Amino acid sequence: MKQLIxxxxxxxxxxxxxxxxxMLSMLCNRGxxxxxxxxxxxxxxxxxxxxxxxxxELVAKQDPESKIEFIKFDTxxxxxxxxxxxxxxxxxxxxxxxxxxxxxxxxRIIYLxxxxxxxxxxxxxxxxxxxxxxxxxxxxxxxxxxxxGTKKYGEIIQYNAGVIVMNLAGIRKSKIYxxxxxxxxxxxxxxxxxxxxxxxxxxxxxxDDACTLYNYRTHADxxxxxxDIAIIHxxxxxxxxxxxRKGGVWWxxxxxxxxxxxxxxxxxxxxxxxxxxxxxxxxxxRHAIRKKYSRV
Ligand SMILES: [Mn+2]
Numbered sequence: 001m002k003q004l005i006x007x008x009x010x011x012x013x014x015x016x017x018x019x020x021x022x023m024l025s026m027l028c029n030r031g032x033x034x035x036x037x038x039x040x041x042x043x044x045x046x047x048x049x050x051x052x053x054x055x056x057e058l059v060a061k062q063d064p065e066s067k068i069e070f071i072k073f074d075t076x077x078x079x080x081x082x083x084x085x086x087x088x089x090x091x092x093x094x095x096x097x098x099x100x101x102x103x104x105x106x107x108r109i110i111y112l113x114x115x116x117x118x119x120x121x122x123x124x125x126x127x128x129x130x131x132x133x134x135x136x137x138x139x140x141x142x143x144x145x146x147x148x149g150t151k152k153y154g155e156i157i158q159y160n161a162g163v164i165v166m167n168l169a170g171i172r173k174s175k176i177y178x179x180x181x182x183x184x185x186x187x188x189x190x191x192x193x194x195x196x197x198x199x200x201x202x203x204x205x206x207x208d209d210a211c212t213l214y215n216y217r218t219h220a221d222x223x224x225x226x227x228d229i230a231i232i233h234x235x236x237x238x239x240x241x242x243x244x245r246k247g248g249v250w251w252x253x254x255x256x257x258x259x260x261x262x263x264x265x266x267x268x269x270x271x272x273x274x275x276x277x278x279x280x281x282x283x284x285x286r287h288a289i290r291k292k293y294s295r296v
Contacts, residue, residue: 002032002033002034004034004035004036004065004066004067005033005034005035005036005110005122005123005126006035006036006038006103006106006108006109006110006126007026007035007036007037007038007109007110007111007112007122008037008038008039008040008096008099008103008109008110008111008112009022009023009037009038009039009040009111009112009113009114010039010040010041010073010092010093010095010096010111010113010114011039011041011042011045011092011114012041012042012044012045012092013042013044013045013048013051014296015114015296016041016045016048016051016055016114017257017259017262017263017296018114018115018238018240018296019039019055019114020054020055020058020257020259021117021250021253021254021257021259022112022113022114022115022116022117022118022253023037023055023058023059023068024058024062024253024256024257025116025117025118025119025253026112026118026122027059027062027063027066028062028253028256029118029119029120029121030063030066030121031120031121031123032121032123033121033122033123033126034063034065034066035063035066035067035122036066036067036068036069037059037066037067037068037069038069038071038103038109039055039068039069039070039071040071040073040095040099040102041070041071041072041073042072042073042092043072043073045070046070046072052070054258055068056068058257058258071102073092073095073102074102077098077101077102078094078095078098079097079098079177079178079180079181080094080097080180080181080184080195081184082094082095093161093191093192094191094192096111096161096164096166096192097177097180097192097195097196098177099111099166099168100166100168100171100172100177101172101177103168104172106168107167107168107169108126108130108165108166108167108168108169109165109166109168110122110125110126110163110164110165110166111163111164111165111166112162112163112231113162113163113233115162115233115234115235115238115239116162116163116231116232116233116234117231117232117234117249117250117253118230118231119229119230119231119232119249120230120231122230125165125207126165128165128207130165130167130170130205131205132170132203133167133170133200133203133204133205134166134167134170134171134174134176134200134203134204135159135164135165135166135167135196135200135203135204135205136164136165136167136205136206136207137157137159137160137161137163137164137165137204137205137206137207138159138160138163138164138206138207138231138233139158139159139160139206152186152188153198153201154201156194156197156198156201157197157201157204157206158197159193159197159204159206160193160233160235161191161192161193161196162233162235163231163233165207170203176199176200179199180195180199183195183198183199186198232246232249232250234246234247234250239251240254240263240266240267240270240296241266241267241270241271241274241294241296242270242271242274251263266295266296269294269295270294270295273289273290273293273294274290277289277290
C-alpha cells in the first residue's frame with residue numbers, strides 16, 4: 001500500500017467547518033495520494049462528537065483510504081505559554097512549533113491553516129529532501145512587527161506560516177525548541193511567523209516549484225515556473241466573510257460540503273455587519289466590532 005502523507009491542521013470549535021473545506025479540496029485534488037490528516041484541536045473541539053463525526057464521514061466519503069485523527073493539544077508540552085487568546089500571548093496558531101512533541105513518532109509533517117485550498121497532490125512536499133533545514137516554506141509573509149526586528153536579527157527570510165513542511169526529527173534532535181521561549185518574549189517578532197523565522201534562521205528553505213496565493217496587499221503571487229497554483233492561502237480577509245480574490249475557488253469546495261447553506265447565511269450576515277460598521281470613525285473600532293460579531 002502506498003504510504004499516507006501526513007498533514008496537520010489546528011482548529012477550535014469555531015473554525016472546524018472551514019478546516020473541513022480545506023480537507024475536502026485536498027482530497028478532491030489528491031491524484032494518487034492518500035492522506036493521514038491529523039487534527040490538533042482544543043479541549044472543547046475534542047469533546048465535539050458531532051463535529052468529529054461529520055469530518056470523519058467527509059473524509060471516508062471522499063477517499064476511504066485516507067485517515068483522519070483528532071488529537072487534543074496538551075498545553076503542558078507547550079514551549080511558550082498559551083492563554084487561549086489569539087492575540088500575541090498564545091492562541092492555537094502557536095501550536096505548530098510544538099508539533100515535534102505532539103507527533104513524537106513522525107519525522108516530518110505538512111502543516112496547513114484552515115483558510116487554505118489545496119489544488120494539487122502534496123506528494124512533492126512530502127518527499128522533498130529537507131537536509132539540515134527545519135522548515136520548508138513558501139515565500140512572503142511578515143516576520144517582523146516593527147523595523148527593529150531587521151536591525152536586531154539581520155535579513156530574515158519572510159515566509160508564509162500557514163503552509164509549512166516541518167522537519168520534526170531535526171527539531172527534536174537539535175533541541176532548537178529550547179530557544180522558542182526566549183524569542184517569544186520579543187515583541188518585535190510577528191507571531192509564530194517571526195519566532196520560527198528567527199529561531200530557524202539559516203535552516204529555513206523556500207519551496208520554489210509551487211506557489212501559494214495571497215489575497216492581501218502585494219502578496220498576490222501566482223503560479224511560478226509555468227505551473228498551476230498548488231495551494232491558495234487566504235491570508236487577511238476570509239472568503240467566507242468577504243468578497244476576496246480567488247474567493248470563488250473556496251466557494252466551489254464549500255458548496256460540496258454539508259455546510260454550504262450555513263456558510264451562505266453567514267456570508268450575508270457578515271456582509272451586512274461590514275456595511276453597518278462602515279461609518280464608525282476609526283479603523284480600530286470597525287475592526288473590533290467585525291472581529292467580535294462576524295460569523296464563520
Ligand atoms: Mn491563514
